Amino acid sequence: MILIQPKPFELHTPLQGSVGLEGRTNGRSGEINANLSQGYERLSWKADIAATQQGDLHAPDYLLTNTGKKEWSTGVGLRYHLHSADIEAYYSHFFQNLGILKGSVNGSLEDLEHAISEEPPLYTAPFSYEIGNPQQEVTHDLLKLKSTFFGKKHSFLFQYGFQNNLRKEFDVRRGTNNEIPAIDLELKTHSMEGIWYHPEADNHSGSVGVQFQFQENKNIFGTNTISFVPNYTQTRAGIFAIESWVLSSSSIEAGVRYDYQYNSIIGLDAQNIQYVDQFDFNNLTATLGWIKNLSQNSTFRTNIGTAWRAPNVAELYAYGRHQSVFDYGFWRYETDSNGNVDTDIPVLTQNEKPVHSEKGFKWLNTLNVNKEKTNFELTGYVNFIQNYFYSQPAGITSNVRGVFPFFIWKQDDALFWGIDASATFQHRPRIQSEVKGSYVWAQQIDTKDVFVGIPPPVLSYQLTIHPFSSSKFTSQLQFVLDYTFKQNRAPRVITISELIDSGETGTDIFASDSSNFDILPAPEGYLLTIFFGILNSENFHFQFNLEICSM
Amino acid sequence: MKTGLKWIGGLFVIMMFVFCGCDPEEPTPENEEEIINKVTLTFSPAGGSGPDLVYVAFDPDGDGSAPVELDEIILELHKTYTLSLKLENTLEGSDITSEIEDEGDEHMFYFGWSDVFINPVGPGNIGDGQRDNDVNYNDFDINGLPIGLSTTWATVSTPAQSNFRLLLKHQPGIKSFTTTSEDGETDIDLTFIIKVQ
Numbered sequence: 001m002i003l004i005q006p007k008p009f010e011l012h013t014p015l016q017g018s019v020g021l022e023g024r025t026n027g028r029s030g031e032i033n034a035n036l037s038q039g040y041e042r043l044s045w046k047a048d049i050a051a052t053q054q055g056d057l058h059a060p061d062y063l064l065t066n067t068g069k070k071e072w073s074t075g076v077g078l079r080y081h082l083h084s085a086d087i088e089a090y091y092s093h094f095f096q097n098l099g100i101l102k103g104s105v106n107g108s109l110e111d112l113e114h115a116i117s118e119e120p121p122l123y124t125a126p127f128s129y130e131i132g133n134p135q136q137e138v139t140h141d142l143l144k145l146k147s148t149f150f151g152k153k154h155s156f157l158f159q160y161g162f163q164n165n166l167r168k169e170f171d172v173r174r175g176t177n178n179e180i181p182a183i184d185l186e187l188k189t190h191s192m193e194g195i196w197y198h199p200e201a202d203n204h205s206g207s208v209g210v211q212f213q214f215q216e217n218k219n220i221f222g223t224n225t226i227s228f229v230p231n232y233t234q235t236r237a238g239i240f241a242i243e244s245w246v247l248s249s250s251s252i253e254a255g256v257r258y259d260y261q262y263n264s265i266i267g268l269d270a271q272n273i274q275y276v277d278q279f280d281f282n283n284l285t286a287t288l289g290w291i292k293n294l295s296q297n298s299t300f301r302t303n304i305g306t307a308w309r310a311p312n313v314a315e316l317y318a319y320g321r322h323q324s325v326f327d328y329g330f331w332r333y334e335t336d337s338n339g340n341v342d343t344d345i346p347v348l349t350q351n352e353k354p355v356h357s358e359k360g361f362k363w364l365n366t367l368n369v370n371k372e373k374t375n376f377e378l379t380g381y382v383n384f385i386q387n388y389f390y391s392q393p394a395g396i397t398s399n400v401r402g403v404f405p406f407f408i409w410k411q412d413d414a415l416f417w418g419i420d421a422s423a424t425f426q427h428r429p430r431i432q433s434e435v436k437g438s439y440v441w442a443q444q445i446d447t448k449d450v451f452v453g454i455p456p457p458v459l460s461y462q463l464t465i466h467p468f469s470s471s472k473f474t475s476q477l478q479f480v481l482d483y484t485f486k487q488n489r490a491p492r493v494i495t496i497s498e499l500i501d502s503g504e505t506g507t508d509i510f511a512s513d514s515s516n517f518d519i520l521p522a523p524e525g526y527l528l529t530i531f532f533g534i535l536n537s538e539n540f541h542f543q544f545n546l547e548i549c550s551m
Numbered sequence: 552m553k554t555g556l557k558w559i560g561g562l563f564v565i566m567m568f569v570f571c572g573c574d575p576e577e578p579t580p581e582n583e584e585e586i587i588n589k590v591t592l593t594f595s596p597a598g599g600s601g602p603d604l605v606y607v608a609f610d611p612d613g614d615g616s617a618p619v620e621l622d623e624i625i626l627e628l629h630k631t632y633t634l635s636l637k638l639e640n641t642l643e644g645s646d647i648t649s650e651i652e653d654e655g656d657e658h659m660f661y662f663g664w665s666d667v668f669i670n671p672v673g674p675g676n677i678g679d680g681q682r683d684n685d686v687n688y689n690d691f692d693i694n695g696l697p698i699g700l701s702t703t704w705a706t707v708s709t710p711a712q713s714n715f716r717l718l719l720k721h722q723p724g725i726k727s728f729t730t731t732s733e734d735g736e737t738d739i740d741l742t743f744i745i746k747v748q
Contacts, residue, residue: 107738108740110733122725173585174584174651174721175650175653175654177584182585217575224582224583225581227578227581230575233573264574264575266577268580270612270614270615272581272583320613320615321614326616342616343612394616397616397618398619399610399613399614400588400589400590400610400619401738401740402740
């Protein structure tokens with residue numbers, strides 16, 4: 001769900017508008033946008049429209065065929081202001097057609113191997129604005145009503161939103177199927193929210209609220225392929241309270257929230273046999289924070305909070321090939337006592353194989369020192385996640401397309417901790433620099449296994465100069481050194497040839513070790529140098545950008 | 552406490568049902584036209600000098616985790632065969648062969664083997680730089696490029712055994728006299744054991 005935060009409405013403003021044009025060399029793109037607004041004593045309105053067209057992007061040495069984009073959007077809004085209330089209505093429409101690099105699509109492990117080694121990618125053609133398969137088309141329609149009522153010391157907010165999303169994905173397919181989407185989904189979301197900001201006491205303020213959300217997902221018939229995504233409705237309700245107290249040199253914030261989620265599912269398995277399930281999740285979460293002013297210019301914050309997440313549709317129902325791997329959701333496989341995975345089963349239900357929601361317990365501490373010319377911040381956190389969802393390699397299978405590794409969704413406890421640090425220095429009025437670094441450590445608790453895709457440590461330095469600026473003219477020069485370290489806690493490497501060999505010789509390389517793997521080793525550390533400049537005036541905008549990457 | 556909370560949750564759900572009131576719509580079954588799960592190889596001896604030999608690769612569970620089942624191919628010594636291929640989706644009971652034929656200008660079969668044939672000679676045309684190696688194609692697309700649903704093979708005269716690899720590539724818009732087995736998306740990749748005895 002994309003939430004677009006529209007620009008604020010202004011009362012008492014004459015009719016005004018602007019038109020913007022933007023162009024980029026990469027993709028030879030052009031963007032045009034225009035907006036109009038007017039504010040009376042009680043009423044104001046605004047309207048905007050934007051359109052973008054972008055052709056094939058290019059990498060340093062070659063074109064990336066079929067990476068074009070077409071986009072347009074429009075929105076209209078109205079605001080009515082009363083003595084003790086404010087009412088806003090907003091409607092927007094968004095359309096996007098996005099091409100996907102054709103050479104990146106692969107049907108088997110060998111295709112993947114060729115796609116990785118092939119430079120320039122296969123299917124590379126002269127520059128074009130045309131978008132062919134694979135591509136996707138997305139439409140969002142959003143209607144939002146917001147009203148705020150002001151009491152003597154308190155206020156009440158009510159919000160309703162409706163969003164209609166259409167998503168079509170076109171693959172390279174045989175025959176007339178090439179013209180019709182392989183995935184065609186409609187997602188409708190209604191959401192409602194009411195918040196009461198209760199009267200403030202001397203040192204105490206807060207709010208209580210309720211939230212409802214109803215979502216309906218529907219497969220639109222006619223794709224000529226069975227979607228693993230079932231039709232479903234999801235109903236969510238939440239109630240929360242958040243309070244804060246200001247003490248002499250510190251403040252405390254505490255919140256509590258209860259969520260209930262109900263899902264109703266009707267889907268079709270690979271044999272077109274219908275499956276039905278209804279299940280719910282409920283969770284109580286809380287947060288407690290303390291901010292202490294250590295001195296005039298330093299503060300320390302600590303926060304302990306819990307969070308939760310329900311499994312999504314892919315984690316539950318994924319079934320079959322996704323490019324060059326196979327993926328099976330929680331309810332699409334069974335494991336026998338010998339550890340063998342069987343997927344030729346009726347779709348399981350929450351009763352037969354309970355899946356628990358993911359629960360996080362996070363403790364976060366931040367020290368902030370803010371002096372006249374220097375600013376320093378250090379954050380450390382520990383996050384214990386109970387029932388963490390992850391997919392694990394479980395074997396090698398084959399079909400008529402060749403051999404494939406397959407993954408199954410599981411849940412287990414995991415531990416994350418990390419450190420973020422940053423410091424800024426104001427050297428001269430027009431010169432400042434910033435140093436930043438971050439580190440994350442993650443591990444599955446039971447198996448001590450590491451995860452795929454955890455960001456490596458980074459360290460960066462940034463120097464910003466404002467050579468000349470006036471009320472009508474601003475300029476900025478930036479120099480960035482960005483070092484990304486090698487991820488030393490990367491999973492083991494199993495090459496594509498090793499996977500193919502394992503499938504062809506019938507030896508399952510995951511039988512003795514089912515820990516995570518990647519097909520390529522983690523990249524060595526690398527340095528990215530960026531020069532960046534902007535020149536801005538009332539009717540003129542210039543920007544340049546230069547990036548150099550070295551290992 | 553827990554039941555109390557469930558009660559509150561239930562109340563919310565009732566409110567929402569009043570608000571929109573629905574279970575999901577029943578999905579309409581789709582015809583699965585993507586999957587090929589059965590490939591039949593029919594070796595017909597030249598001039599009707601014997602019965603057709605039929606071998607099958609079959610993956611009954613389609614996208615499931617069970618492996619594909621492959622027959623062992625056994626041919627007679629010193630004989631010429633015409634190999635016809637049939638592709639099916641048994642989950643739907645549909646024949647994909649004619650689709651490949653109609654789209655011959657986007658599809659091409661490549662073959663790999665060793666030691667078991669005297670004609671064509673060589674290891675086959677799979678791999679980079681191998682495109683021009685001998686394979687006796689009997690069918691061609693509208694541009695005069697080979698397809699491979701029908702091919703001719705002559706076996707050696709002393710017993711031999713090797714792998715027999717069958718590769719079907721989908722090469723929309725790029726199939727040419729030079730495209731190799733490494734170009735395009737794989738629709739079929741099967742490696743049989745073949746014996747000539």
